[in-house]
């Protein structure tokens with residue numbers, strides 16, 4: 001029954017993964033639109049894939065320190081971490097004078113990084129408005145020596161460079177204005193939430209949606225708290241009256257789904273099938289500037305996260321936290337330059353694409369699709385250099401490295417062993433190599449493929465855990481190996497296509513804790529069988545290889561390689577990462 005359930009669930013995930021964006025009717029009702037109208041409104045966002053998030057406020061003056069002491073966690077929360085009363089915290093504004101701010105430079109940096117939209121904080125939880133507002137004197141024009149509205153220049157630069165514009169607004173948390181969410185550490189902050197919404201939120205949101213022209217994204221944050229249903233209704237209604245096409249995320253509150261899911265600093269394993277979504281990500285560990293946060297993610301990590309999001313039909317909103325002087329930190333700019341260089345060559349594999357058509361992410365990387373093209377992002381090229389495309393029903397018409405303007409054709413196989421082979425000596429990109437694959441039509445994929453593993457040109461047959469079929473109750477794929485193999489009756493099997501009959505050495509890669517060592521197992525290659533017992537590798541996470549014996553494969557064609565337990569002295573049989581058949585002699 002469990003097995004059947006597993007299949008059912010898998011099928012469910014597969015179908016969910018492949019589902020078109022059939023929006024929840026409630027979400028359509030929120031905007032009083034049809035699916036077609038929503039699709040038209042969301043198309044630029046779906047095509048854009050990559051944006052820049054900007055967290056900028058007086059917290060940049062603090063820069064992660066208060067009273068000379070480093071404050072942990074995100075820099076834009078420093079007032080909360082140190083429970084600073086509003087009146088004391090507001091003194092930062094008098095030190096906020098971003099004389100090095102250059103909106104043109106910021107937008108150019110985003111554009112050169114391949115970013116298609118930017119979302120900038122207009123008011124974060126500190127309650128400080130980064131724009132001229134009549135609702136409160138606590139704003140950059142009235143409360144700082146800078147006296148200018150940086151949003152005006154920023155918006156002008158976005159218009160000049162064709163950059164879509166988004167405003168972030170903290171509608172609930174506001175640690176300055178009485179009645180705002182949070183701020184309970186400051187008795188002076190106590191107030192009426194209705195007054196806060198009507199005197200601060202409504203007027204300020206009206207200002208940012210009226211005074212800067214068309215706004216493409218409104219990025220709410222922290223739903224709930226001060227924003228109950230009636231207040232959310234009033235805000236939502238006003239926004240649509242001012243900017244009817246605007247995209248809003250799922251964080252307004254009041255039960256509004258919004259247009260986009262917003263995982264932050266994480267990438268959901270399967271995306272959000274059927275929903276638009278965007279992962280927002282810090283380059284280090286903070287949204288707002290912290291002078292001592294040097295834990296920067298590598299450019300490779302950031303590019304692969306972008307590919308991961310795009311491969312699941314999502315966007316990647318990458319954050320910068322400018323300094324109080326108005327500069328984007330150099331490490332952020334360095335990463336944006338690297339991303340831009342990579343996007344210049346590989347952007348076609350990202351922009352305007354949709355999710356991977358295959359039911360699972362390949363172990364070697366990610367996949368996107370666009371029209372009759374597949375784009376294979378190779379993070380870790382398999383030893384046999386084959387990029388298997390399980391269940392692909394199309395004929396592959398051609399394949400080439402996207403970076404190769406000459407489009408030198410790569411070896412391809414269609415049918416049950418559909419794959420593209422990356423030749424020795426191919427120029428690989430250290431961040432991610434993209435292979436373009438031209439099909440004979442839009443991708444068609446078997447939603448529950450039986451992966452057929454082919455031999456490499458050298459005859460090697462590399463059978464990896466992610467391509468195995470599991471028969472049993474407990475064993476399951478766990479990252480790059482089969483784990484939880486606690487039921488001796490479970491077994492695993494691969495379907496292989498043999499093109500080179502001959503004698504082969506059978507090599508297994510497994511891990512076993514000491515007290516489970518000694519488990520007997522048998523590997524069957526067609527009718528030929530070899531067996532052995534496990535030895536301790538030290539832990540379930542420490543893998544080693546062992547040659548189990550040699551087998552003869554007498555004829556070409558499809559054959560099954562399986563592994564089953566013969567005995568189980570301890571908790572588990574083994575953690576199995578791979579079985580490899582290495583040619584000894586041709587027949």
Ligand code: FHN
Nearest residue numbers: 074076077221222264280287
């Ligand atoms: O509390 C904020 C945080 O400061 C930052 O703005 C992130 C960005 O998505 N949103 C909230 C945390 O979920």
